[in-house]
Amino acid sequence: MKKVSIIVPAYNEEEVLEIFYKETKKVLEEITDKYDYELIFVDDGSKDNTLDVLKNMHKVDEKINIISFSRNFGKEAGIYAGLSASNGDFAVIMDADLQNEPKVIIEMLKYIEEGYDTVTTIRNRKKEPKVKSFFAKTFYRLMQGANNIEIKEGSQDFRLMTRQVVDAILQLKEYNRFSKGIFSWVGFKTKYIEVENKERVAGKTKWSFKGLTKYAIEGITSFTVKPLRIATISGIIISIVSLILAIQIVIQTLISGKDVPGYASTITSVLFIGGIQLVTIGILSEYVGKIYLEIKGRPQYIIKEEILGDKIDHENIK
Ligand code: UDP
Numbered sequence: 594m595k596k597v598s599i600i601v602p603a604y605n606e607e608e609v610l611e612i613f614y615k616e617t618k619k620v621l622e623e624i625t626d627k628y629d630y631e632l633i634f635v636d637d638g639s640k641d642n643t644l645d646v647l648k649n650m651h652k653v654d655e656k657i658n659i660i661s662f663s664r665n666f667g668k669e670a671g672i673y674a675g676l677s678a679s680n681g682d683f684a685v686i687m688d689a690d691l692q693n694e695p696k697v698i699i700e701m702l703k704y705i706e707e708g709y710d711t712v713t714t715i716r717n718r719k720k721e722p723k724v725k726s727f728f729a730k731t732f733y734r735l736m737q738g739a740n741n742i743e744i745k746e747g748s749q750d751f752r753l754m755t756r757q758v759v760d761a762i763l764q765l766k767e768y769n770r771f772s773k774g775i776f777s778w779v780g781f782k783t784k785y786i787e788v789e790n791k792e793r794v795a796g797k798t799k800w801s802f803k804g805l806t807k808y809a810i811e812g813i814t815s816f817t818v819k820p821l822r823i824a825t826i827s828g829i830i831i832s833i834v835s836l837i838l839a840i841q842i843v844i845q846t847l848i849s850g851k852d853v854p855g856y857a858s859t860i861t862s863v864l865f866i867g868g869i870q871l872v873t874i875g876i877l878s879e880y881v882g883k884i885y886l887e888i889k890g891r892p893q894y895i896i897k898e899e900i901l902g903d904k905i906d907h908e909n910i911k
């Protein structure tokens with residue numbers, strides 16, 4: 594029997610975990626004639642009682658595995674830890690807040706049976722605030738230019754993949770993880786399915802506007818060096834324009850015999866060039882910073898506690 598590993602990163606989710614478990618379990622029990630399953634919860638250094646709630650759930654269900662981080666390392670680290678711990682033939686990544694409907698798993702498995710390697714959900718943005726949609730769309734448009742990878746607009750982390758895909762993803766050990774990019778980067782035959790954008794059942798979103806901006810910059814700089822090229826090209830354009838301008842000023846002065854007056858033009862161009870330079874240095878620093886963090890080779894997360902359900906027995910048998 595094939596096994597499905599459900600991976601759930603959770604940060605301060607005490608309010609939703611039980612109902613998430615109930616709903617997901619219901620769906621998973623529907624398919625037990627064909628699939629075995631395990632649930633892997635990654636407590637991402639929650640400050641509330643997430644870990645205790647999980648431990649209580651573990652007491653009654655040995656299919657529940659818990660990995661608990663020493664502090665908040667972010668969802669990307671949670672996904673990596675979950676995938677590393679999983680041993681199913683398939684892995685599903687899900688949010689804890691039921692925004693990802695468990696019943697979609699059944700649909701995903703159908704596509705896998707048809708021969709796809711991975712199934713990804715695309716959320717339609719009908720119910721989202723307009724401003725958020727606008728920024729999200731701009732972000733995806735920018736990302737399209739990245740190194741030969743395509744990240745479909747609205748694609749979420751909620752997806753199912755075969756063991757082969759999981760192993761490919763685990764090979765990418767970079768510290769600056771941008772999962773959406775990594776999922777696309779590894780390739781494989783992907784099926785996209787559109788899903789409804791659900792409301793969170795309880796608790797609060799962990800994303801602020803600031804957080805999302807950081808995520809966007811992270812995404813772009815993790816996957817493409819295009820901003821560096823834009824900086825180079827704007828440098829070249831400005832140099833050419835200023836050269837033409839300089840020649841024009843010299844000729845005009847020679848012909849008319851008078852200096853070209855122009856405090857305004859001088860100060861504007863000085864400030865303009867100054868601005869461009871700062872932006873360029875900023876872009877450069879983003880990449881240098883990335884190299885710095887990458888070169889330190891730190892682990893993506895530290896595990897404080899690990900409670901593995903029936904998996905321990907499996908390993909002993911092997
Ligand atoms: N999450 C996490 N670590 C974080 C932030 C979020 O593991 O630092 C988890 C969170 O518990 C949830 C999922 O990532 O299961 C998605 O987060 P959220 O629902 O807050 O994001 P949104 O759906 O609003 O984009």
Ligand code: MG
Nearest residue numbers: 688690692793
């Ligand atoms: Mg959510």
